[in-house]
Amino acid sequence: MRKVCVAGVGMTKFGVSEKSCIELFAEAALEAVNASNIKVTDIQSVHFGNVFGDFEEGQAVMGSFAAREIGCPPSTPALRYEGACATASVAIRDAFIAVASGLYDVVLAGGTERCMAMGTPLATRTFAMCTEGKYESYTGITFPGVFAMMTHLYAKKYNIPLAKLKERMAMVAVKNHYHGTMNPLAQFQKEITAASVLKGFMVCDPLQLLDCCPFTDGAAAIVIASEEKAKKMVEKPVYILGAGQGSGAPLFRQKDITVHEARIAASKKAYEMAGVGPKDIDVAEVHDCFTIAEIALMENLGFYDFGTASEAVERGESKIGGKLPLNPSGGLKAKGHPIGATGAAQAYEIVKQLRGECGARQVEGAKIGMTDTLGGDATTVVDIIYGI
Amino acid sequence: MYKLTYKQYFDALKEGKLLGLKCNDCGSYTAPPKLCCDKCGSTSTEVVSLSGKGVIKTFTVIRVSPEGYEAPYIVAMAELEEGPWLMGNLINVDPDKAKMDNIIGKKVTVSAKILPKMNYTPDEGVTPAFVIAE
Numbered sequence: 001m002r003k004v005c006v007a008g009v010g011m012t013k014f015g016v017s018e019k020s021c022i023e024l025f026a027e028a029a030l031e032a033v034n035a036s037n038i039k040v041t042d043i044q045s046v047h048f049g050n051v052f053g054d055f056e057e058g059q060a061v062m063g064s065f066a067a068r069e070i071g072c073p074p075s076t077p078a079l080r081y082e083g084a085c086a087t088a089s090v091a092i093r094d095a096f097i098a099v100a101s102g103l104y105d106v107v108l109a110g111g112t113e114r115c116m117a118m119g120t121p122l123a124t125r126t127f128a129m130c131t132e133g134k135y136e137s138y139t140g141i142t143f144p145g146v147f148a149m150m151t152h153l154y155a156k157k158y159n160i161p162l163a164k165l166k167e168r169m170a171m172v173a174v175k176n177h178y179h180g181t182m183n184p185l186a187q188f189q190k191e192i193t194a195a196s197v198l199k200g201f202m203v204c205d206p207l208q209l210l211d212c213c214p215f216t217d218g219a220a221a222i223v224i225a226s227e228e229k230a231k232k233m234v235e236k237p238v239y240i241l242g243a244g245q246g247s248g249a250p251l252f253r254q255k256d257i258t259v260h261e262a263r264i265a266a267s268k269k270a271y272e273m274a275g276v277g278p279k280d281i282d283v284a285e286v287h288d289c290f291t292i293a294e295i296a297l298m299e300n301l302g303f304y305d306f307g308t309a310s311e312a313v314e315r316g317e318s319k320i321g322g323k324l325p326l327n328p329s330g331g332l333k334a335k336g337h338p339i340g341a342t343g344a345a346q347a348y349e350i351v352k353q354l355r356g357e358c359g360a361r362q363v364e365g366a367k368i369g370m371t372d373t374l375g376g377d378a379t380t381v382v383d384i385i386y387g388i
Numbered sequence: 389m390y391k392l393t394y395k396q397y398f399d400a401l402k403e404g405k406l407l408g409l410k411c412n413d414c415g416s417y418t419a420p421p422k423l424c425c426d427k428c429g430s431t432s433t434e435v436v437s438l439s440g441k442g443v444i445k446t447f448t449v450i451r452v453s454p455e456g457y458e459a460p461y462i463v464a465m466a467e468l469e470e471g472p473w474l475m476g477n478l479i480n481v482d483p484d485k486a487k488m489d490n491i492i493g494k495k496v497t498v499s500a501k502i503l504p505k506m507n508y509t510p511d512e513g514v515t516p517a518f519v520i521a522e
Contacts, residue, residue, distance in 0.1 A: 125454035129508070134394045135420040136475045138503050138513035140450055140457035148448035149465060156446070156492055205449040205486065252465060252473045253426055257446075 001100045005230035005237035006386070007223040008035025009348040014336035015187040016116050017217035021053050022062060024219035025112035026070045032108065036223040036233045040071040044104040046078040047095040049087035049111025050340040052126050056117040084130040085289065086375030087111050088220065089343025089382035093243045095224045105229045110221025113338035123215050130376040132250035144212050146251065146377050147290035148204040154258045154292065158307040162206060168310040169291035170197035173210050173333055175319050176288060180330025182361035187216050187336030211291040216336030220344035222351065238351045241276070242385040244269025248378045260378040263300045267372070267383040274385040278302035281324060282366040283353050285346035287374040288331040297372055298326070301383070320363055328353065328361045343382065346371040354388040392421035392435050398514040401500045406440045408472060409433040417470040440498040442466035444518065445473065447491050449483045456506045462486055466496050466518055476516030477501055495521045
């Protein structure tokens with residue numbers, strides 16, 4: 001396996017968009033191509049992520065349309081990836097493998113989504129389709145519902161009073177919204193208070209509105225190249241040091257849903273490939289789809305012992321300037337969560353962080369970064385480690 | 389190849405019978421069914437009736453529902469006496485009175501709730517309905 005790097009990266013503003021999924025992707029892709037100092041025709045393969053284009057726009061097979069939209073020739077293969085909210089990270093990992101294997105030298109990976117086009121009831125339904133369909137969906141379970149059940153189980157398992165746990169969860173939301181104020185591409189760029197989190201309407205007990213990430217439109221893309229090519233393309237190529245992906249069972253088979261088997265397996269693979277451990281990570285973009293999710297992943301990725309991460313949040317260790325800054329971009333909570341694009345947006349942030357290009361939200365001296373993306377009910381999880 | 393398909397599992401559940409698979413190699417139970425034993429992967433399994441008794445491990449009250457469902461309602465996960473967990477609806481508790489203290493750890497029995505065919509479902513659906521036994 002040869003060494004693989006990220007050259008240029010691109011990302012649209014996240015929020016509500018009148019542009020189509022393909023238009024959004026094309027803008028992010030062109031930015032990544034231009035930042036790589038190459039031409040679109042240099043791209044040998046397009047790894048395109050999208051989850052619900054069929055429901056959002058009545059549009060399937062978007063991958064090939066997207067490749068031709070940006071000016072790729074008929075000889076460029078395009079693949080559409082779907083791994084629920086981990087979609088773009090699945091695409092990036094496959095693109096990495098394609099270059100590492102020597103099959104291609106320069107490829108494009110990313111994703112796009114237009115969640116807002118569905119409206120809340122259909123969006124809630126389609127997101128719930130990522131839960132196991134035969135034995136879980138008929139309960140009317142929703143995505144927030146899964147993480148709400150996780151919250152109750154977590155409080156019970158570690159004997160943390162629910163009110164105390166909820167205060168610490170609110171601190172996750174406050175922190176990520178604060179980080180989002182420094183990101184001009186974030187959907188929300190306003191600070192919130194813990195009191196406002198705890199006053200929000202109940203989405204599903206015990207998760208309130210601001211415990212949940214929003215529905216979002218947006219796209220992000222990155223150019224991945226062999227080390228040799230990347231060094232000629234950009235001044236500071238960022239190495240993909242390791243990548244892992246895992247598959248989780250339906251929730252009822254996972255049983256204790258505070259422990260994520262696929263995440264543990266995926267991160268172990270990424271750490272091993274990179275030759276690093278959790279203590280070596282300087283900055284991470286992680287899957288904070290709900291406030292409890294960030295607490296649980298801090299443990300499942302090995303950053304903290306099980307049952308102790310909420311205390312670390314209280315101590316401020318996950319803020320920029322803390323022991324291990326998480327989601328300096330604002331995360332899914334504040335930056336937004338266009339599900340098919342999220343993994344690529346995480347990669348965008350980590351690449352910029354490692355290059356020292358993040359301005360006010362820069363994590364000083366970051367050399368090793370990580371992205372963690374969770375799809376479905378910890379059903380598809382991808383962890384990628386980057387270095388400079 | 390399948391000892392128990394989802395359709396056969398649903399049909400039995402509708403009649404109040406909770407079926408599962410018992411592994412002939414490791415002795416553990418798999419429910420709802422799948423191709424192989426969930427613990428050891430063996431395909432040497434037999435269809436058995438389960439007790440339909442369990443304990444609630446966690447729950448939520450859904451207040452923003454997907455299309456086709458009317459909030460509020462309780463979704464819970466219960467651990468069966470035989471070991472497997474099921475996701476289902478807790479039906480004999482007022483959603484507005486559901487708290488950790490009066491739900492988690494409670495003993496339940498499993499019955500069935502039938503849902504009509506909806507958009508994007510292949511047929512009618514059947515889901516476990518939990519009833520607190522005490």
